[in-house]
Amino acid sequence: MLPMHLLLFFIFAIVLQSVVRGASSLPHPGCPDKCGDVDIVYPFGIGPGCAMEEGFELHCNKSQDGQRNVTYFSNLPVADISLLQGHVRVMSHIASMCHNWSTTYLLDFRGTPFTVSEKENLFTVIGADTLALMAGSRQSAIYVIGCLTQSSPYLAAQEGLCTGVGCCQVALSSSLSYHNISFSDANASDMDGERQCRYAMVVEANKFSFHTAYLNATTFWDEHRGEVPMILNWSVGNETCDVAQNDTASYACRSSNSYCINSTSHSGYLCNCSEGYQGNPYLPGDGGCQDINECALSTPPCPGRCINTQGGFYCQNTKNQSFSHSGAAIISVGLSVTVVTLVIAITCSYLIRERRKLANIKEKYFRQHGGLLLLEQISSGQGTTFTIFTEAELMEATDQFDEKNVLGRGGHGTVYKGTLKNGSAVAIKRCISMTDEQRKKEFGKEMLILSQVNHKNIVKLLGCCLEVEVPMLVYEFIPNGTLFHFIHGSNGSHNIPFSTRLRIAHESALALDYLHSCASPPILHGDVKSSNILLDNNYSAKVSDFGASIVAPTDESQFVTLVQGTCGYLDPEYMQTCQLTDKSDVYSFGVVLLELITGKKALNLEGPESERSLSMRFLCAMKEGRLVDVIDDHIKGEENDGLLEEVADLARQCLEMAGENRPAMRDVAERLDRLRKVMQHPWMQRDPEEMESLLGVREPAVAGVEMVSTMFVMEKSVGLLEFGR
Template identity: 35%
Template sequence: MHIAACRTCFLPGEDWAFRSMAGVFARIRNAQLDQQNLKKRFEKLVSAVITLLVLTALLVAHPVGSVEYAPGCSTTCGNVTIQYPFGFTEGCGLPQYRLNCTNDTDLVQRYASNPVLLLSTLSGQYQVLTVTPSSLIISARANLRASVNGSATSANGSGLVQYEMNIVSFEIAETSPFVISEENIMFGYGCNVTASFTLEDGAGADGSVGSCTNGCDLDSSNPPYCDIYPCCGKNMTTNHKKIGINVTHHIVNPFNPPLEMGYASIIYPKTYFTPDRDGFGLGSWGMKLLWYSAGSCNNNIGICSDNSQCFDVSHVLYGGGHSCKCNEGFEGDGYRNGTGCFDVNECGISPVSNACAAQAICTNTPGAYKCSCPSGFIGDGYKYGTSCSRHDNRVAMIAGTSSASLFFFLAGVGVIVWWCRMQKRRKMQRLTRRNIRALGKMKSFFSSLSQGNHTVTLYTLKELEKATKNFSEDLKLGAGGFGTVYKGTLDNGLEVAIKKTNQVDMNGSQQFLNEVSVLSQVNHRNLVRLHGCCLEIEIPMLVYEYVTNGDLSQHLQGERAGLHLNWEKRLQIAMETAEALRYLHSAANPPIYHRDMKTSNILLDDNFSVKVADFGISRLVKPDATHVSTAVQGTPGYLDPEYFHSYHLTDKSDVYSFGIVLLELITSLKPLDFAREAEHINLAAMALPFIRKGNVEAIIDPQLIDEDVSDLEKIMKEIQGVAELASHCLANHRQDRPSMKVVVAELFAIKGIEQRAGFYGSDMEQEMVSMIDDFTPNSTSSSSVSQVTRHSVIF
């Protein structure tokens, strides 16, 4: 109640008492007001202190000079992704971590990347390949390779010359947050190369740190990342900011220095790659740089984000630094001004979710997860713990439900299997009809399988899968550009070779049609026989007779165990191969150009009798045609150079390829071998000068004329004759090459006649054809499928 309202409560004689009481109340009220003012002042003081503390925390969390990512800051340059504190432009990241993302035309062409991410150093700009939370990889091939370029610096009395290249260096500023990682390797590459390295750092570690030298042999002492050329490596002992590279090449022929004899570089082994033996000095590699933030963790409190830890980084030469790393269960760059650290949903990661039992519930927690059992189950929820099991006994209900589910599941599976089989059967029928339509021009060939002595069978896919054990790798005989060949055994015990085409396109179909077209026209003891085909797949499969003893290339290169081919067998192989080609050119109707004659297409049986194979790119020719204009196809090393330049395929193109086969029979060398010296890579280019100079002994396979060979003089005469025949077959112009008729006659003359005539002019060619006619014991009867003329020679 208000005091003024109570005045009437007192008697008039008691007014003094009222005044005394009013004074008391006034003093009490003033005291209360003072207390309220004091409370307000205290609250303001507390608020000011709190504000000061918050501002202090913010200053610590955002140190002076720190720059957060502004809106719109890019974090990718091409296929490289960066994170804080890196940036491309002002306001993005910290200045000392600034990288250059550029579309400059010259740099894009130089590094084959658009755009290009570059790091600037005291020694130049380097392409950045990868950025991680603790390191970055820069390209080292272009800017950090010291190569020998053939400038002689010294010579000694023996005529040996030493070549040296100026030092290539790499240098980072002292204030830069980058150092060269000690995980890099100081690396020398090439024959007779000495690589020297000099480390020059502001911390006082000046001078050479050693060198390494290569010989010319690959052995177990080479580092594991050396492939086909000798190399040496030396580990870096610590992290540095500057390095010099020097390479020296010695013991070189001064009259014929190679274009590039070796190089030295710094490589991070995990990035080193060279393509193949043709790629000396090619490939790519990088150098690893470590990066860190300046100062220790104690001096940078608050720079790392929540759920991360700060780690001090110590470098022997450059003092300390620090880096931020997210705790386990979190992802991000770890920096408060970067992406920070965000929780990983472990329940969405398959290996982790598998840790929970099948019935358990996975619940994600900050930095972790937990497994729990649902209602009605007991256990810890973990697969390898107590798992989850029902608390009450409902075995009967579970059994009934499971049985019903299993029944419906099996019924569903049965329906699906039936449907898939029906679809597969319909697809096979559809493909068979389509392929038969594609083979329309050979309809009579497939519809009259019983005519003549050449029968062809249509096999089902199931038969061939059974014959090859579902095309087992153990039964693979070989693989080529157009298919893989498997060995198979049919139900009747017949061993066959099954060619399965790799190319499911028009090229594969054309190869199949072409091979069937050719093989349906021929019948000769030295040509591989076609048993049949399968039309139930996109690209049909061909089934040939199985030739047991591999191909000629395997025997010449020692890839098959067994007796070495002596000269008598080699000459017999040459004669039978030549007779097969003569048949294709002159007796087949229409004539056929093989187009891919090589030793790997000459198959041998147990008696080393020849079976010429692979007619995938052969061409049927009109009888009166002089050539076929067609795109160049064939195998490098065997290709007719005139065909290569003119696109005119003739019978003399096969003659040229056969000439290469003759050289292989004499030398046992490959037609192309990049392990040989540059001028001897091509077998024809290597052998013909020796043959024309009469020095055939220089190229003969030593095993043909070793001390154990009897009748050496006769063998040498035959080899000399075959070498001269090969020389004529390899003439640059087709009109200077003999026909296969003449080649067959020449080989027979070498085998049976000591003095033989040359083969220039049509009269002499007719004479040699007559020689074959006189040698032939009988002629072979013709059939409706293929026809062998009376000029076929049966050995």
């Protein structure tokens, strides 16, 4: 009997522990429910034991003038909290640059349940000729958004309109957990007058209105006291509803009359009260979701006597016959049998009209995006390998664009893996938006040009879908992921030999040279980076994502006015002029070259400020003669030193500040080709001392450089002898 008693005691202890654990996350009695004008609702709380978890803790402090209490999240004042929508409105700081003072703004929500809402906020810049940038991140993805205002004697800023003159706005590319706002390198001393200022901020779209008085005075700062409203998304937990509901101890929807909703903007979920109930779904019992007394509403739900029930109500007619609101619905359906034929006829007519309307919309988009031109050219024999897909085909290929098929997300759209009916795997890029009307008209023509691109180191564009508002692009599927993950992934760069890195660099340079020199008209990539270089089954480089917006402009009117790209790879000359050239791709390729020889990321927001930019760190090391400090330790060696110096010198030339001083991609490809041939030559396998004796190298300090120079001469000589044969 004793073992049985011990077993029962053990089971009781486990049950008691689970009950205590489940109740430990509930707020303690006496927690404040209000601070200033803000209602504090659980899972948020003020004080120990009042919030559901650490990320939901708020603080109640006196305002700066000491006249009232203010609710704070971190150092941000809270205006209100919405349980239903999963929003918190906070007062965010404004980045500013004036004649004699300036402020920047950094916001970091990493490790908390909060992100900046991409749907509710806009990145906004105020001022004359002002370029402001916002670098942000979500999980491991890094985004950069730029906004450039203009001023002109022919254009004047308009009251209430933020359209680019004196004021510009850009939508956020994702719900960010971190962002940093700063201005370009323009000197504040070039402002007209001491009271002229420039401002940049993330602001709730519905709470901002532009006034021309903001341009020539500090009115904007004075009105808002350096703060503007911003919407944050929040959610509980890190799981979906299906997973969270299986753990009753940690499941946050405590009310018995509540249900779970997956968050659309953040990992985790939200809770809501069931129909017929209202209150706080995160609390059990009387503090949670309570029945709505429909009969006490200002407008009664039924003409007779109303009797309230849990989650609903009953109606009683004048003959004292009672029936529920669900019974009333059944009676209504029964009465509608007499007109069922009419209802069916109306429904069918409506569906036919909607189907025709949808077909007309698809035809409109198809014509608008140049579909007729594409069909004409394909039928005439041009672009015969190019396919025009329907929306239904691509939805079937991606299982209705299911999240499980997402290959990657970027500032311009989302890429999905799909399987066509013939079984072939493809990558489908679903773009975010296309606002330029001229681009829409030229899209079909540009698709025809891109369909002719045929190079072994460029991802093949197989087709597109034109019957949607924003066209979708279909590429061949490349299985081994991106160069970024190859270098910086879990395995790191220690398994990648120098010869493989040199080959990938050469193949990528050949692809860009083809786009610049062999395509007609020339094609500018515009976003060269390691995550846009894919690796096939043999780990050969395939340049991707050269998209639909990169056919070289033929006049100044086609130059973009909004700087877009990836922070860390952006050409500084492009950021100043907003004019994309082939030398912009050369600069970005130089950064990729640095990633290959250093094994480091192009941008490291978590490091010291002096080491955040890989290109700046590399150029400083080159200038100070410290190249060995930045080269990847795994590829250092006597047989590689000379070649590494040559590659580093080539990267330095690509990173010249002035585009005219950078080499063309053809020169870059040819130089990398020569370096590969030198590395593949049998003498590279000889003993270093034997190599020094063979080539007459005497001074170790310059042995690597002399060796490579001699190799180039000998390599050219061998080439001449072979040609003579």
